[in-house]
Amino acid sequence: MPNIEPATDCHSQPLLIVISGPSGVGKDTVIHGINDRNLPIHFVVTATTRAMREGERDGVDYFFVSRAEFERMIAKDELLEYALVYGEYKGIPKRQVREAIGSGKDVMLRIDVQGAATIHTMCPEAVLIFLTVKDEEELVRRLKLRKSEAVDNLKLRIETAKQEMRRVNEFEYVVENEDDQLKDTLDAIEAIIKAEHLRVHHRKVNL
Secondary structure, eight states: OOOOOOSSOSSOOOOEEEEEOOTTSOHHHHHHHHHHTTOSEEEOOOEEOSOOOTTOOBTTTBEEOOHHHHHHHHHTTOEEEEEEETTEEEEEEHHHHHHHHHTTOEEEEEOOHHHHHHHHHHOTTSEEEEEEOSOHHHHHHHHHHHOOSOHHHHHHHHHHHHHHHTTGGGSSEEEEOOTTOHHHHHHHHHHHHHHHHTOSSOOOOOO
16 A cells, blocks of 8 residues: 655644734734733734834834834835834834744734735735724724824824725634623634644745
């Protein structure tokens, strides 16, 4: 009887997991919640030129840098992707992602919808998860409750967020993050990650 080679290596490859969605859907809260579960995941810290908000910590929530420093990072090709979002730069440090993937850990990015599209172009094997809320009215309510924007900026953010809500079909998974149901959201994301590691043909991340 001939030897039959296995279809794939049984060792699961590290995943590049993208958590995305419009402003107001709770991306930061979800990232903190997943982190609190102590899963073997490296959480990439995004660099940004926007001002630090109350309760945020440099190097934990974001790397808060000057516009000049960010532009230096662009010039030195130190960013995996970057974008100008609401007048401020946001970007993913390239070295941080590559070192984490190289260590064998899953890597999780918190990124806007525009950035998620860029990452998917660069790395089609990334796992794209779209966070959403039940409807646009709920999204607008959350954005207004934050009270972190001037009136003109808030209008722009609301309109942009509505447009981003309609890009859900660009993603592989969608998870609704309802108020007071964070555990359900985290359970759903953890289930996606576990299922991805059980695939017969593993995703292979190349960056």
